[in-house]
Amino acid sequence: MELAGVCRVHVRVEGIVQGVGFRPFVYALAGEYDLSGFVGNDTAGVFVEVEGDRDRLAAFVADLSRRAPALAQVERLTTEAVPPTGRPGFVIATSVTGVGREALISPDTATCADCLADLSGPANRRHGYPFTNCTNCGPRFTIVEDVPYDRRATTMAEFPLCADCATEYADPGNRRFHAEPVCCSACGPALRIVDAEGAPVPGDPLNTAVQWLRDGLIVAVKGLGGYHLATRADDDRVVSTLRARKHRAEKPFAVMAADLRAVRALVDVAPAAVPVLTGAPRPVVLLPRRADARVAASVAPGIRDLGVMLPYTPLHQLLLDRLGMPIVLTSGNVSDEPIAHRDDDARRRLAPIADGFLMHDRRIHVRTDDSVVRVFRGRELPVRRSRGYVPTPISLPWRFDRPVLACGAELKNTFCVAKGQRAFVSHHIGDLENYETLRAFTDGIAHFTRLFDVRPEIVAHDLHPEYLSSKYALQRDDVELLGVQHHHAHIASCLADNGESGPVIGVAFDGLGYGPDGTLWGGELLVADLTGYDRVGHLETVPMPGGVAAVHEPWRMAAAYLDEIYGDAVPDLPVWRRHERRWPAVVAVARTGTNSPRTSSAGRLFDAVSAILGLRDRVTYEGQAAIAVEQLAHPDERGGYPVEAAGPVPLLDVGRGLVRCVVDDLLANVDPGRIAARFHHGLADAVVRAAGAVRERTGLATVALSGGVFQNVLLLDRVVSGLERDRFRVLVHSRVPPNDGGISLGQAVVAAARPAAAG
Template identity: 45%
Template sequence: MREKGRRHPGTGGVAEGKAGKRLRVTVSGVVQGVGFRPFVFRCAARRSLGGWVRNTLSGAEMEIEGDEAAIEDFLAELRASLPPLARIEEMRAVEVPPLGETEFAIRGSGGGSTHLLSIPPDSAVCPDCLREMNDPADRRHRYPFLNCTQCGPRFSILTALPYDRRNTTMAAFSMCPDCAREYEDPADRRFHAEPVACPRCGPALRWMGPGGARAEGEEALARAASLLAAGGIVAVKGLGGFQLACDACDDEAVARLRERKRRPHKPFAVMSAGVREIARYALVSPEEAELLASPAAPIVLLEKRAPFPLSRLVAPALPRCGAMVAYTPLHRLLFDSGHSFTALVMTSGNARDEPICRTDAEALERLGGIADGFLLHDREIHNRLDDSVVFVAADGSPVPVRRARGYVPAPVAVDFSGCVFAAGAHLKNTVCLAAGGSAFLSQYHGDLEEEGNWRFFRESCSRLLELVRERPRLVACDLHPDYLSTRYAEELAERCGCPLVRVQHHEAHVASVLAEHRFRGKALGAAFDGTGLGSDGAIWGGEFFVTEDGASFRRFAHLALFPLPGGDKAARSPALCALGLLYPFGLEGEVYRRLPAARREELLAAEGMMRSRLNSPPTSSVGRLFDAVAFLAGFSEDITFEAQAAMWLESLCGDDFRPYTFQLTDERPAWIELNHAVREMLDDADDPPRLASRFHATLAAVAAAVAERARAAEGVEHVALSGGVFQNRVLLDLTARMLEEKGFHVMRNRLVPCNDGGVSLGQAWIAAGRGG
């Protein structure tokens, strides 16, 4: 247990007979669970300052007393030399009466405002802990759960604020005398490291294998590694939930995992011991290597090497694969088990579209038909977290695709202070709780139409609201009345007695960029997306808005509407998207020509829907346009995962980037007509790489043309790019470059995903700007 108010001798004090200065300093940001208080203690001790430091609900608080010059030097080091995982968002200092204190203390946690949370994200194992784990003389040799103030579980084990051991799932483990000494020693790397443990007092491994086999400790690890080497599938209890693992070089093992998980084509993530091992099968730039080795240790989308030494089934028909380093001691030990694994598939421990399993009971029930064995442990996971996914853009900056482990719940700084809750989108859902100038996005919840994800959503919302302990003054949601997230927001607003702000989906996409940049000036926003309900009742997805203040938006231009025969069914059928695109021009015969006769009845039924205007909603969706063009380039199968056809089309791109012909009409809002482009694409259909690259260039040229018109008509100089289609690296880089060449200042998502995972931030930003 922590000794509250414990004083550490030898820290000196103020000069005898001379009144010192005393400051009370409050700090907000990521300052709990990252070695911040020990850092403050050492800074004060080096300067013979008295006082104390403690955690609060809003961050950390301290009082410093001593010589004025020493205090100024102390504050300068506090700003300039933080521990690697710490981040200060705001620091305030006020002078208070001196008390004559001559020693410095680390106190127990206090109170404080709940407006600024400082919950630390989980962090990858650090080099110092790895050295200890590999040292036969160290008492934590080969211990799967070692950690320190610079690494290990944080948010995943947090049950309440502030971040103290008693408020984590490690409260179930009493520290042994050796761990307690480290915990209380200011000179030790584990000083106040809340999850500190060792083999004597901490969590332990256990194995449940085929035929009811059981094992514990080192034997459990050995059996899991042997089963992987023999082609088996192992469910591994990781940091934020369970993962399903198999040998990534074994075609048969990967094929079995695909069959059991009902995931025929969607790429699997792979894990290797380190960056050097990943470079054996992928091209790794310096920026990508830095991301892989960062404390967040996300999955990074990398270009495959040729020949690709892993199974072709890892990421079939795609030029990139997602890779990550072994980010926990347990993962690293699987690679140090005596088996030569180049890489392991390490995919979310769930059945298709379900949330990741969190507890042993969930895993045994839901993964029993997938995994051959279970590598378990008794450190409970309180907050489930998938692995984060990023890629690196042409300018070397990271682009988040899924924001979860390693990033959540790190805040995004915003320019408003009231408490606002935003319920997010229906697909790729996250929620946002903004308070005190910081916006906290939840982990990725997935698609809420799946019952398990809907339960996960409600669980996550309840825990986030409990942590803040503050009633929202505004609640925001999507414009669509039937989304489950909308219904939750309606109920929450009623319970809280506060206004509900309904936000159009694509306006929220654009607003997520403006929120990140804290930009409330005049801007053009481009939202290239799948589908979302428009304010006119149509299905939008290729939108341009002008905003003066980031809160109110005017639709400035949009892609010309085309019908989606079958409605939602078309999102899974590039052929139906192509039929809808070509039908208005009398070119539907091109679809019949490309499909077998067995599908003729399906096409005739779809034509009938469009003629009678039944179940054929008009759309401006760029996502569905991508599907249609992918069909023209040769992708004729139905889609088995989101963006499959678009990813395939991106991978085809050749080196001809001449835009096709398009027109901007004079209406307000302007229509982007593609009738000439459609015919030109059909002419290029026998050269798929040229068709793919010219289509990407056309969309980039459309964005540049609309921006130039907005500059002439509205004086716009800033352009914000968002929407899930901008996960396409070729399109993002082309569009940003074309706009920058024309002198525009381009803003894009850098902290939250441009897909629906960032919508909740945009909703909160708009709601705060409108003020309810």
């Protein structure tokens, strides 16, 4: 802006600028430049008026984004010259409410270093107080009920400030100046501890919980976004007890350790993983487990990687410091249910699991699971995007001309609301397979549409008519509906993640998705942009004997592949011997097509290989068989099976060729770890060759990789490396997961790109 001759300026700041100390920052900055005026919150963000010397005004405006607080994200800053008033002084104005809501809410943020110092300082009045926070850290999204972000619009409104906290809150020189969750032991939330029946337990709640954990008990701990189940991580007996009570047979648990040094004793921490572990979101990070880690085998059975995280609240920090050992910290639920976040619901649902409850009286408004990430080439590869990241919007270089609600998929569900240039992808909802999770889905949509003032005119959904998310959409008669093919949504999600609109060569590898041709897709090669796609290749289709049963029993997929390759002359393999009695019936079902839909799924191909290698004949959680193949792969093996696609359609017959190579090596007594690695490399090389074939026909030189199979960093690295060697530009995920947790973003941007196609 040209400020020549202007002595007063109105400034509008948009982005994540509420709840992050932006007003105190502006107040201090105005004092630094000797400017008068005011700053305040409203439903659009932050508004500022400043008056003074024009050169100082120019420097002030530049510093608003250049020197913004660490948690702030300034998306847009606009200025307008206004008449000077001559009024001295600078104040923080009363927040302004209105009909439109554009203000963004900060995610919940891990305890900052200053608050940790307060926590541990014996002379500090917040010494040992488990709800210590300031403008740079603490609860945000999980306590917000409305905007603008002020204490009265959060669950902290139930805790009036004491005199000392009120003084800090009003002091521009204090880092708790206008920190909305500010509190202390005299006025804030308090801990209490009860037994499994809900009876109060005397003594210090924190010390009692520590003793229970030390004694090998299971404690339900109320955190930021819900309850967790905690127990010591080094005792196989207590971890196995937790598994039995939670009905979670084998799916890995996350482990929390007190500090980075304690984490390094558990896993190998590459330099790129350090900022992810220690950053403000504090996700669970999947890293290679050390051979000497003092972690029970039952924490992550059969898995080389361990999900580790650092404390992100003062309560967690105090608990870990006093206990002196890592703990399992897993979602407070029974398997497949949403995380418990209300006290009465938690006591009801978790009483059969927990031996006691460490609770507090700050209400959680929005339940939010921990986020999970992998690190790929120095960048985050999200597996589950939730606490610490949500509700930060995905900013896009194009506009949503009409507000959109995208309902996501069935598994790992998220929804997305979008308007302007922002897409708000929800926290992790879970698998929409029961009433409780569906209720969390509908409640979340209601909260997001109100919080971000989105009145959807288009509702996008998956084509699968039996998904509960699709049924929800199809029941709405007040909007325009748009069905989006599952794998097109995956590629569109990757495009949006990278701020691009295509066209690209899209490779979508996942478990299953509804195909318009009546088959179940999952190993797809698309030429796609946001408006549409052409299916230019895919893995060959094979039957899924028993339908859904084949997802739960990967040996059925082994039978299907082996029958298609060998017919009645199946080699004498261990998988055949293990299921010899049932094999003929399953093969017969596959051949007739009765309850045996054909699928091109890459996930089901991994299942078949897993069973052939003797890893998983049955699974207890989604993706388990494929994970086992990745974990088995020998890291030093560089060779790959030389499988060529037969016929004009790229990738065709690759799956059968790979399975034949696996069988040949297995019969030759090749080490199974090398077989698993060669399988990965062969599939990756086939993808690269297929992309090359599509480039020859289309001239496209950018490839987008999406779908849950690309959470497999071994496969992802080999594919990306091969494509880059062939001079392709490669797009991968970094802001939303490649799995179905990113589907809703893809649906939303497709809806925005072709709204006229709805109906």
